Amino acid sequence: MDQPSWDDSGGSPPPKSAFLRHLLGPVLGVGLVAGLLLAVWLYARQVAQQVYCYPNLGAIGLATRMYCADHNGRFPLARNWCDAVEPEYVKNLDCFRCPALPHAPSGYAYNAGLEGLDEGRVGARPNLVMACDGLGGWNASGGPELFDPRHRWRMGLVVYVDGRRESRRRDDPAQMTWKP
Numbered sequence: 001m002d003q004p005s006w007d008d009s010g011g012s013p014p015p016k017s018a019f020l021r022h023l024l025g026p027v028l029g030v031g032l033v034a035g036l037l038l039a040v041w042l043y044a045r046q047v048a049q050q051v052y053c054y055p056n057l058g059a060i061g062l063a064t065r066m067y068c069a070d071h072n073g074r075f076p077l078a079r080n081w082c083d084a085v086e087p088e089y090v091k092n093l094d095c096f097r098c099p100a101l102p103h104a105p106s107g108y109a110y111n112a113g114l115e116g117l118d119e120g121r122v123g124a125r126p127n128l129v130m131a132c133d134g135l136g137g138w139n140a141s142g143g144p145e146l147f148d149p150r151h152r153w154r155m156g157l158v159v160y161v162d163g164r165r166e167s168r169r170r171d172d173p174a175q176m177t178w179k180p
């Protein structure tokens with residue numbers, strides 16, 4: 001008895017390459033869509049992190065100015081600046097958490113050069129950094145070495161002593177003044 005043919009019409013089986021093409025088409029299509037969705041999701045997440053970081057630095061900048069107002073116009077000491085403004089001037093500890101570094105007690109660093117300075121003398125200095133996206137955790141303070149541009153397009157957020165906030169890259173040192 002003859003072996004059954006590929007189909008009833010007696011035609012020959014489709015070539016292997018055509019079969020692979022039919023299989024690979026949908027697989028590649030699904031992979032492409034999944035890749036695009038992942039890219040969109042990552043982008044949206046980065047944008048959201050940056051959006052939520054801005055008000056945090058705004059709250060820290062405002063709290064520091066309030067501290068100055070209650071302490072003869074002097075900026076907090078560098079070694080305990082977080083303790084100086086929390087809980088009296090920052091009511092919510094989440095203000096210290098950068099969304100891109102959610103597990104650190106504080107994702108921000110304070111410009112140690114401001115320690116004890118008279119706010120009235122430096123408060124209007126353009127681009128003088130007060131605090132920024134930084135490394136080191138709670139009470140972290142120092143200079144440009146602590147600046148951590150961890151957000152979208154390798155940018156980090158900065159709040160200046162005049163209250164302005166903006167995104168900066170690491171290679172923007174001329175735009176960020178650390179020495180009062």
Ligand SMILES: [Zn+2]
Pocket residue numbers: 053098099100107133151157
């Ligand atoms: Zn941040």
